[in-house]
Amino acid sequence: MDDINQTRAACWRRRLRECLNERGLTQVEFVSALNRTYLTRFHQKDVSRWLNTGNQTANGVIGFPKYETMMLIADFFGVDVGYLTGETNETSFDLEKASSYTGLSSDSILAIRRWIDAPDGAPDDELRSWRADTIDRMLSSSGFSELAAKMLTLYEMSTICYSSPERFQSLMQSLAASSDLPDNRTFQLITGAFYGMANESFSSLLKDAYPTPTEQQFEYSLNTDSADASDTQDVSDNDDLWYGAL
Structure with missing residues (x-):
């Protein structure tokens, strides 16, 4: 390996081990989970080899896994291959671009992403849309x-x-x-x-x-208990009413 590949191999070893430690996975647990997720047939010895990429052995230097394998490993840990090899210090190139474009730290962007994506660890498309709109309205407000x-x-x-x-x-x-x-x-x-x-x-x-209803609108809502479902939907969709009231 040349110096560049040696540097990338060293980063790969370190960050792959960090990913394992962050998940609290042993090599056996990792390869089992990887095989279940992607229907592959890797073994613990493969993981050991991945963790020793770039190291010298009696048979020569241990090379990188196939790129397809590197992609599976990166996807399993929710990162880009470029993060594991040191091409970016962010977990993904998208995150690096977002951080560069906004000037915000990756931690700030991830905090917003985590809040929007998986409240209480239970992703929900409708709730995700509500949460994203909540942040959008705040940041785009004239105030x-x-x-x-x-x-x-x-x-x-x-x-x-x-x-x-x-x-x-x-x-x-x-x-x-x-x-x-x-x-x-x-x-x-x-x-x-x-x-x-x-x-x-x-x-x-x-x-x-997040404008609240006016007094007249509030009184109107109290007096429409007998309205049919379509009328109720029309009122709830009015941007002037309480946005997000459930």
């Missing part, structure tokens, strides 16, 4: 940029506070210079004001993204 700006201010304050206490103290003192209150009380009022503005923006965003 999101305002809330994000307030959150940025809080993040900056928090970062300065812990990374540069002297600078933070100087900043607070300059803000409190015109106040007759004790410094600690002024600090509480200032930080409270920033959090209050963020809460106000968040409340505004929620009302914009």
Whole structure:
């Protein structure tokens, strides 16, 4: 093997073993699960060979498995082959692209994906659609940029506070210079004001993204108990009514 393939082989060995450890699988348990899932006929000795890819033996260097086998292994663990061989540090190229495009960390993207995909470990297409729409409405709301700006201010304050206490103290003192209150009380009022503005923006965003029914609409809904199913469906589909009420 050349240096590039040796590097990829070393990464393959490490990450394949990490995948096994994360699942809590022994070599025997892994090969049994792999065979059940893909109707293959691998053996424990095959797994041992995969885990020693690139290592020198009396018969020469152990090569990579066939690419079809590598794809099965990667699919079993929910990653791309490129992750196992070190071509990307994300578990998939799609995740790498999403992270690069949005500027968000892969952990953030995966957190959203996990919440949308498998609530309580039970995937449900309809519920997945509701959850995705919930996030969509929040991020596309006209109030999101305002809330994000307030959150940025809080993040900056928090970062300065812990990374540069002297600078933070100087900043607070300059803000409190015109106040007759004790410094600690002024600090509480200032930080409270920033959090209050963020809460106000968040409340505004929620009302914009998930509008509640007006008083007239609510009274109307109470007076339509005898409406037929089609009328009820028409009312529930109205975007002005409580979105997501079950």
